[in-house]
Amino acid sequence: MSPDTCTHETRPHDKLIVMANQIARFMESKPHAEGVAGLASHINDFWEPRMRRQLFEVLDAGDAGLRPLVTEAAPLIRRPGA
Amino acid sequence: MKDFIIPDRDFGTPAAKSKVMVTLTIDGFDVTVPEGTSIMRAAAEIGITVPKLCATDSVDAFGSCRLCLVEIEGRNGTPASCTTPVAPGLRVTTQNAKLKKLRRGVMELYISDHPLDCLTCSANGDCELQDMAGAVGLRDVRYQAVETHFKPKDTSGEANRHWTPKDDSNPYFSYDPAKCIVCSRCVLACEEVQGTFALTIQGRGFDSRVSFGAKTDTAMTSDCVSCGACVQACPTATLQEKSIIDIGTPERSVITTCAYCGVGCSFKAEMRGDELVRMVPYKHGKANRGHSCVKGRFAYGYATHKDRILKPMIREAISDPWREVTWDEAMAFAAARMKGIQAKYGQQSVGVITSSRCTNEEAYLVQKLARAVFLNNNTDTCARVCHSPTGYGLGQTFGTSAGTQDFDSVEHTDVVIVIGANPVNGHPVFASRLKKRLRQGAKLIVIDPRRTEMVEGPHYKADHHLPVRPGTNVAIISAMAHVIVTEGLMDEAFIRERCDWDAFQDYAEFIAAPHHAPEAVELLTGVPAADVRAAARLFAKGGNGAIYYGLGVTEHSQGSTTVIGIANLAMLTGNVGRPGVGVNPLRGQNNVQGSCDMGSFPHELPGYRHVKNDDARAVFERVWGVQIDNEPGLRIPNMLDAAVEGTFKGLYCQGEDILQSDPDTKHVAAGLAAMECVIVHDLFLNETANYAHVFFPGSSFLEKDGTFTNAERRINRVRRVMAPKQGYADWEVTQLFARAMGAEWHYTHPSQIMDEIALTTPSFAGVSYEKLETLGSVQWPCNEANPEGTPMMHVDGFVRGKGRFIRTEYLPTDEKTGPRFPLLLTTGRILSQYNVGAQTRRTANVVWHAEDVLEIHPHDAEVRGIRQGDWVRLASRCATDRQGVAGRGLYHLPPPRNAGQCHHHRFQRLGHQLPGIQGDGGAGQPDQRAERLAARLCRPHRPVAPHPACGGMMETRAPLPKLSFAGGVARAGTRVLPAEVAVALSYNGSTHAVMMATPADLTDFARGFTLAEGIATLAEIERIDVVETPLGIDVQAWLVDAAAARAVARRRRMAGPVGCGLCGIDSLEEAVRAAPRVTGDLRMTPAQVMAAVAALPAHQPLHDATRAAHCAALWQGDIRLSREDVGRHNAVDKLVGAIALPASEAALVLTSRVSIDLVQKACTAGFPVLIAVSAPTAAAVAMADAAGLTLICNARQQGGFDCYTHPHRLTDITEVAHVA
Structure with a gap:
């Protein structure tokens, strides 16, 4: 992100990427396995299905911009029903 | 207790705290009291009232009036009972012939210099001087005073030099020196209770008078903060509420709870008929102990303000005008819309926002509306924007989001850390208690970018002020923990016994790393390492250490991590689980705590139980008879995202102005505009109501029953003192709406709602209105194990079992300064205003703070040419359409390159328009505290809007109507006139010149000006942006650094910066200042x-x-x-x-x-x-x-x-x- 761009001008999916990455950066300071589990359970506990669906859209499209921990935790994240 | 309370007994002197008991005899009765109790108080304990004037139990005895004399067997003379402590075996006489005679003599002297206008005196019926004259049997006055203080003229008709006119400068109380008996109670109250030291006694002997500081000072010009403590202490009509002067004395009182900040002060609402005469802090209120601040004490006028909406209103579309309707019609309309939306867009397409200003019962009903009627978990509260990090951080470390102490705990504290809070302004009644402790010698560490009132004040001064750069809280807290761990200052016994030892070792290894050392962190925080080390050592080894924190911690992208860091610090130093220590969040609004407790968050049922837990859902499913969704719902920002995407269409928003209080105003507006039914339930037509289809008028806290839960988890009763002006209490409105939606709700009193809360929520299991009537208040958890509540948490062990240390990695905020936006903006609070100001701006509190103030370092101000009192304009990278709002002032000293603003007026709108979506990953907490500002913080202005006849900002001409006079005939016509628009020209963010110009060829203009003024060469101009704003045009030139420096230097050398070249005016503020209205009555033919x-x-x-x-x-x-x-x-x-x-x-x-x-x-x-x-x-x-x-x-x-x-x-x- 360029330092002079305004983040809210971007698309909603970008916002989710920022949020997921923020959680990832917090969880990265933990032992790896705990971090992966922590990230997944955080998203399961706090993200409404619409948000998780959009996250999976990003993941399914090749996870552009997501930190590796998010990708790694993806199998543990509950995929919402259609 | 409702409508009838026993009058507060005044025991004359404060209660002693000693555990050693002393027995003595007073008038033949034995009495046993704690050591240190005064004889006066001991007598009062057994119902014997010794006459007194200068003593009152809110302040220490002063012993000046000599009315409370007693005789003690075996002792000489007649000592004052207020200043004489009890001793074992004393035999005291409070009334005999000698004492009667002495007292009568004292009263005669008092009365000889007091006007005898009792019948028309505003304190008639409420005057201790009057009472004492009666008590001592004063029947005549032998003395004829030659000189008095109460007669404006002396006997010869000359002005009486001892007479001072009444001071009516304060909007809420008056000071009439003519009625003053100089008992000093007001001075003592100002010192001891409030800690402001605004009042003093001036002069000696007969000349001694109560004075607001210097001789020329009035109440308003002095340091007085209008807390009302002096008014409360005054025994006469000298310091008196103006409402009493206007209305008369009250005839009944009802105990209730203030609806302002999270301190949750108890008040007596004193009534005459249906009219509120005054609010008096309740002595037995356990949060405030008889003290108050200017908001709770006086600023209740908003409840009857003319702006209040009293009729429900609806409209088809937000572009339509509002239509007043009956409650029935409003309910039918709202319910039909919401049902239609759910039918068309699905169950998840609607939601609610509960209020942190409304009662627990109301918050409970609103989230129940979402879960049991809408059948989803789309419920959230504004606590999202202030305190969810506390829930997450303390929940992870201690096992519960609860703040650990009660406010009384501060009386046992030896070292206090105040971080990200300014209680002097934000939580003034708590601040008074804290300041009292500081005056007794407790040490203070303040972590705040600004030099706030908390850093230094009358008779207290922080031992360490650590002025962190905004956004580096985690770094500074970690640095302190690093010092404690590496220097071996931690309380290892506590950690081994109470905490998870493995987690501690992991944390210790993490925190001992060199990059957490104060010397390394100094680069990030800007705080000298030596100060950090000294502060850490003081906190670790200074005795009972308590940490108080506020929104400066939580309203950050790393809010949760900072809270974890604070919890780590408390565990490291063994400061949890006893009086005087702990982790104490200072909640912002009155019922932030309660609204969170009541299940307002989309993932949690009441009592903080996750919706995924089958057993938690089962409890509510049984009581409510519905199936509860097991997926978390949408948080406020996500509701708005979903609205923009088109999947969220309806919102019921109670007592909350999300457009004003939530960050990123543009996004909120876009979300609201995309909805098909927005229901706003509030006292006033707020900003959010601009996007609403239904408006339910709300009731004030004076008009309903319920409970608020304050920052110490104290559940306090709110009692109805008058009928709701719009017909229904808010809980009734929610119930009407739920019933219109088809729910079978039949509550007839909020106590039934509390019973349901107690039935379903373990931490409230023991709470009932009956118990609150008996105990006054309780702190949750209140259950079988703690039937009278829990003043202190984690006494015998943490709620989660072992306290858990968690690593706290510092992550820099994405909000950083740069050449275009070189300043960091933070928000703050000021004493007289509250939150977004919806209430306080509708009271006389505006006399203290009529507009918002930008605080900026003198250096930053100087290089931008800003002077004290100038209007300024802010802009951030997100707010190119910034509004020309302004503030004034340079009075605090934030560190260079930081600016602060308070957020009660329009500045807040601007502040909140600025941020991006930086959020707290842990808690979905938007980052409000570190925002970049453009340096176009300068000499502008309120730019003038183009004439409405102009098609737009960039139109160069406009046809305007005129009357043409020729040959004695007036003819109506039009003429095309040139447009003139305010144009600000800035270099790299600093305004250089402002002018009125024709809005065409502005890029040429900027380039030409730059070249012709010799500021830069063509090659040095990087870019020129012409930004149209609603209020003027911003021409932003970006130069290479060398040229920019030249521009700044050039500007500094100029006596007045270059103006339009025609008029010499140097700022748009001047250029477009509103012309004063002319009233001259000249007539011409x-x-x-x-x-x-x-x-x-x-x-x-x-x-x-x-x-x-x-x-x-x-x-x-x-x-x-x-x-x-x-x-x-x-x-x-x-x-x-x-x-x-x-x-x-x-x-x-x-x-x-x-x-x-x-x-x-x-x-x-x-x-x-x-x-x-x-x-x-x-x-x-x-x-x-x-x-x-x-x-x-x-x-x-x-x-x-x-x-x-x-x-x-x-x-x-x-x-x-x-x-x-």
Whole structure:
């Protein structure tokens, strides 16, 4: 992100990427396995299905911009029903 | 307790805290009291009231009135019972012939210098002097005072030098020195209870008077913070609420809870009939212990403000006007819409926002509406934007989001850390208790970017102020923990016994890393390492250590991590689980705690139980008879995202103005605008209501029953003292709506809602209204194990079992300064205003704070040419359409490159328009505290809007209506006038020049100005942006660094920065300042206008010789005076300088065209009529119209003239021709 761009001008999916990455950066300071589990359970506990669906859209499209921990935790994240 | 309470007994002196008991005999009765109790209080304990004037149990005994004398067997004389402590075996007599005589003599002296106007005195019936005169049997006064303090004139008719007029400067109370008996109770209250030291006794002997500081000070000009403690302490009518003076004494009182901050003070609402006479802090209130602040004590007038909406309203579309309807119609309309939305877009397409201002019962019902009626978990609360990090951080480390202490705990504290909070302003009653402890010697560490009132005040000063850069809280807390761990200062015994040892070792290894050392962190925080080390050592080894924190911690992208860091620090130093220690969040709004407790969050049922837990859902499913969704719902920002995407369409928003209080206003507005049904339930038509389809009028806290839960988890009763003005308490409104949606709700009193809460929520299991009536208040958890509540958490072990240390990695915020946005903005609070100001701005509190103030370091101000009191403008990378709002002031000293603002007025709107979506990953917490600002924080202004007739900001011309006068006939017509727009030219974010200009070719203009003024070469200009704002045009030039530095230096050297080159005005603030309204009643006939213009050439000798000079002349029957100059503004200034202002009976005649600056000058000088031979600009016409100026232009010697505004000053018009 360029330092002079305004983040809210971007698309909603970008916002989710920022949020997921923020959680990832917090969880990265933990032992790896705990971090992966922590990230997944955080998203399961706090993200409404619409948000998780959009996250999976990003993941399914090749996870552009997501930190590796998010990708790694993806199998543990509950995929919402259609 | 409702409607009837036993009057508060005044015991005369404060209670002693000793555990050693002493027995003595008073008037033959044995009494046992704690050591240190006064004889006066001991007597009061057994119902014996010793007469007194200067003693009251809110302050220490002073012993000045000599009325409370007693005799003690075996002791000499008649000691004052207020200052004489009890001793074992004393035999005290409070009443005998000798004492009676002495007391009567004292009273005679008092009364000899007191006006005997008791019948008309405002304290009649509420005066201790009156009571004591009765108590001592005063029947006559033997003394005839030669000199008095109460007679305005002495016996010879001369002014009495001892008399001082009444001070009515404070809007809420008056000070009448004529009634003062100089008992000093007010002075002591100001010192001991409030800690402000605004009052003093001035003079000695007969000359001693109560004074607000210096001799010339009034209540308003002094340090007085209007807390009301002195008024409460005053035994006479000297310091008295103006409401008592206006209304009379109250006849009943109801105990209730303040609806302002998270301290949750108990008050007595004193009533006469249905009218609230005054709010008096309740002595037995366990949060406030009889103290109050200016908001709770006095600022309740909003409840009856004329802006309150009292009828429900609906409208089809937000572009339609509101239509007042009956409650039934409003409910039917709202329910039909919401049902329609759910039918069309699905169950998840609607949601609710609960309020942190409403009661627990109301919050519970609103989230129940979502879960049991809408059948989803889309419920959230504004606590999202302030305190969810506490829930997450303390929940992870300690096992519960609960703050650990009660407020009384501060009396046992030895070292206090205050971080990200300014309780002096935000939580003033708690601050008074904290300051009292500091005056007793407790140490203080303040972590705050700004040098707030908490850092230093009367008789306290922080031992360490760590002025962190905004956004580096985690770094500074980690640095302190690093010092404690690496220097071995931790309480290892506590950690081994109470905490998870493995987690501690992991944390210790993490925190001991060199990059957490204060020396390394200094680069990030800007705080000298030595200070951090000293503060850490003090906290670790200074005795009982308590941490108090506020929104400066939580409203950050790393809020949760900071809270974890704070919890780590408390565990490291063993400061949990006993009085005087702990982790204490200072909640913002009155019921932030309660609204969170009540299940307002989308993932949690009441009592903080996740919706995924089957057993938690089962409890509610059983009681509610519905199936509860097991997926988390949407949080406020996500509701708005979903609304923009089109999957979220309906919102019921109670007592919350998300458009004002949530960050990123543009996003909120876009979300609201995309919804099909927005229901706003509030006292006032707030900003969010602009996007609403339904408005349910709300009831004030005075009009309903319920409970609030304060920052110490204390559940306090809110009691209805008057009927809801709009018909229903808020809980009833929610119930009506739920029933309209088909729910079978049949609550008849909020106590039934509390019973349901107790039934379903373990931490509230023991709470009932009956218990609250008996105990006054309880702190949750209140259950079988703790039937009277839990003042202190984690006493015998953490709620989660073992306390858990968690690593706290510092992550820099994405909000960083750079060349374009070099300042960091933070928000703050000020004492007299609350939250977004919806309430306090509707009270007399505005006298303390009428507008928001930007605080900026003097260095930052100087390089931008900002002076104290200037209007300034802010911009951030997200707010290119910034509004021209402003603040003034340079009074605190934030570190260079930081700016602070309070967030109660319009500045808040701007502040919240600024941020991006930086959020707290842990808690979905938007980052409000570190925002980049453009340096266009400068000399501007409220830029003038284009004339409405202009098609837009970039239009260069506009056709405007006029009246043409020619040959005695007035004809209506139009004329195309040039537009004139405020243009600010900035270099790399700093405004360099501001001017009024034709809005065309502005890039050329900026480039040319830059070249022609020698500021930069063509190659040094990187870019020029022309940004259209609603209020003016911003031309932003970006130069290479060397040239930018040159521009700054150039600007500094100039006496006044370059203005428009024509008028010499150097700021848009000046350029477009609203012209003062002219009221002059001059009347002119068209013939006189023509004659004035015709006479002008005879007064233009310079112009005659050169054909190149302007003339300004004063006409009053004839041209009386004139001045010439090459500049038209100069000619006007010279003329104004030559006459005595105001010129309200004269016309100003000009040879030039008219731009807005000339309208300003004419109006400021007081001319009611301006006649010019040339045309005006469109903006000048708009300004003249607004100012009431008659603007006459195109006035030629032959051929008539045009009048653009206020033609009523033209008389003798023979005919008005109407042109179709």
